[in-house]
Amino acid sequence: MKHTADPFNISGNELQAISIQPQYVMLKPVGSICNLACKYCYYTEKKRLYPKVANQIMDEDLLESFTKQYIEMQPTPNVLFTWHGGETLMRPIKFYEYALELQRKYGLGRNINNCIQTNATLITDEWARFFHENNFLVGVSIDGPQEFHDEYRRSRSGKPTWQQVMRGIQLLNKYNVEWNALAVVNDFNGDYPLDFYHFFKEIHCHYIQFTPIVERKLQHSDGRELSSPTEESSDIWDFSVTPEQWGDFLCKIFDEWVRHDVGEYYIQLFDATLANWMGVPPGICTLAETCGHATAMEFNGDVYACDHFVFPEYKIGNINEQPLVEITNSPEQKAFGADKKDSLPQECKECEWLFACHGECPRLRFTKDKHGNAGLNYLCRGYRKFFEHVAPYMDYMKYQLQQEEAPAKVMKWVAEGMPQYR
Numbered sequence: 001m002k003h004t005a006d007p008f009n010i011s012g013n014e015l016q017a018i019s020i021q022p023q024y025v026m027l028k029p030v031g032s033i034c035n036l037a038c039k040y041c042y043y044t045e046k047k048r049l050y051p052k053v054a055n056q057i058m059d060e061d062l063l064e065s066f067t068k069q070y071i072e073m074q075p076t077p078n079v080l081f082t083w084h085g086g087e088t089l090m091r092p093i094k095f096y097e098y099a100l101e102l103q104r105k106y107g108l109g110r111n112i113n114n115c116i117q118t119n120a121t122l123i124t125d126e127w128a129r130f131f132h133e134n135n136f137l138v139g140v141s142i143d144g145p146q147e148f149h150d151e152y153r154r155s156r157s158g159k160p161t162w163q164q165v166m167r168g169i170q171l172l173n174k175y176n177v178e179w180n181a182l183a184v185v186n187d188f189n190g191d192y193p194l195d196f197y198h199f200f201k202e203i204h205c206h207y208i209q210f211t212p213i214v215e216r217k218l219q220h221s222d223g224r225e226l227s228s229p230t231e232e233s234s235d236i237w238d239f240s241v242t243p244e245q246w247g248d249f250l251c252k253i254f255d256e257w258v259r260h261d262v263g264e265y266y267i268q269l270f271d272a273t274l275a276n277w278m279g280v281p282p283g284i285c286t287l288a289e290t291c292g293h294a295t296a297m298e299f300n301g302d303v304y305a306c307d308h309f310v311f312p313e314y315k316i317g318n319i320n321e322q323p324l325v326e327i328t329n330s331p332e333q334k335a336f337g338a339d340k341k342d343s344l345p346q347e348c349k350e351c352e353w354l355f356a357c358h359g360e361c362p363r364l365r366f367t368k369d370k371h372g373n374a375g376l377n378y379l380c381r382g383y384r385k386f387f388e389h390v391a392p393y394m395d396y397m398k399y400q401l402q403q404e405e406a407p408a409k410v411m412k413w414v415a416e417g418m419p420q421y422r
């Protein structure tokens, strides 16, 4: 089964294949500790939430308690473990070997998969062999060609990392490990969509996720410098992509993809958009109607509403104090999930693209809509442009799917000048 390394990446069909309504928990086996210091990273500052803990690593008892509870609470035979960070490979292989042992111990006939997100700089032959032997899906963070990647993805001492990442990818290929790319779009690379896209095609990466970087500044007393979604701040970090850049970026890549690459290269956002056009779950939380099905668990058992909401006010429990199933199904978490739909501003409610966009991620809803209401997504203009641009192609692919034909026929249709088809 092809799947992706992050619950947010699972495509609609795959999500249905995995489970009807699973609860994902992104695990932080080393908390937010990392060997790199990517300038835009939203996670490394989370260590400041635990100033008294010098060694922020998940211990074996907690891992065992989590594994047992996580497997038991899944509604179907399929269970997906998601290892996230911080940098996941800062734990030794033996930690993950123990995790697999626990999965076997408590799995009892379940079909268990593991995906792991990494910056790929620490991959060795031994890691690659381990991933292959244990069927891990590896999500590799790489921001395109060297000059784009090295702009922000640097080591703690400021050294570039692209070459190390490429070496890691070569090792994954050498051992036939299934991997896909997570690439962020920021102020620097946002104006070069085709250079970016061609890079992934050149390295034969067929599964690509593009994530927009948008962060706001807010100085907290504990040293954290990013604003939580509910805090007031209009000061946007300069590495953030603008709405216009994001819209143009998506449209330019889409134009090439829809002419040459449909069915060969899988771009998560395009798949999710087509799923919404079809009225099936998009498998990516940002374009789904509600949130709440993917929480994050820190090294000490603290559970947060979402990986992008690891802020004190969004802590929903700790598995040492309360069963995981109660935490993830708590009224608080259900309200968090429903709030995505319930808090839409008027402009979204009136928007012709609401079915495809759903107001996108609540963490970016910090601007005012045209009626003066709070809560419009910062990237709205970019998404509007994208949905308007792709609509005729999405309509065509939807029609083909309804006729039980391959959406890839869109490439021929475009080449023929987009003739009338119904």
Ligand SMILES: C[S@@+](CC[C@H](N)C(=O)[O-])C[C@H]1O[C@@H](n2cnc3c(N)ncnc32)[C@H](O)[C@@H]1O
Pocket: 034, 040, 041, 042, 043, 084, 085, 086, 087, 088, 117, 118, 119, 139, 140, 141, 182, 183, 184, 211, 212, 213, 214, 215
């Ligand atoms: C926080 S990292 C953790 C795992 C691992 N260290 C890595 O880099 O893949 C997970 C993903 O989040 C992305 N990311 C980092 N900062 C981000 C931000 N401010 N907004 C969106 N994505 C971000 C990274 O590029 C990476 O693909």
Ligand code: SF4
Pocket: 034, 035, 036, 037, 038, 041, 042, 043, 044, 085, 086, 087, 119, 141
């Ligand atoms: S490698 Fe991952 S966790 Fe580390 S700083 Fe970069 S994005 Fe953040």
Ligand code: SF4
Pocket: 008, 285, 286, 287, 290, 291, 292, 293, 294, 306, 307, 308, 309, 340, 360, 361, 362, 363
């Ligand atoms: S808040 Fe954003 S990142 Fe979190 S689940 Fe919702 S859409 Fe996804």
Ligand code: SF4
Pocket: 347, 348, 349, 351, 352, 353, 354, 357, 358, 359, 360, 376, 377, 379, 380, 381, 383, 384
């Ligand atoms: S395109 Fe803008 S107005 Fe429309 S649903 Fe998305 S965020 Fe709301």
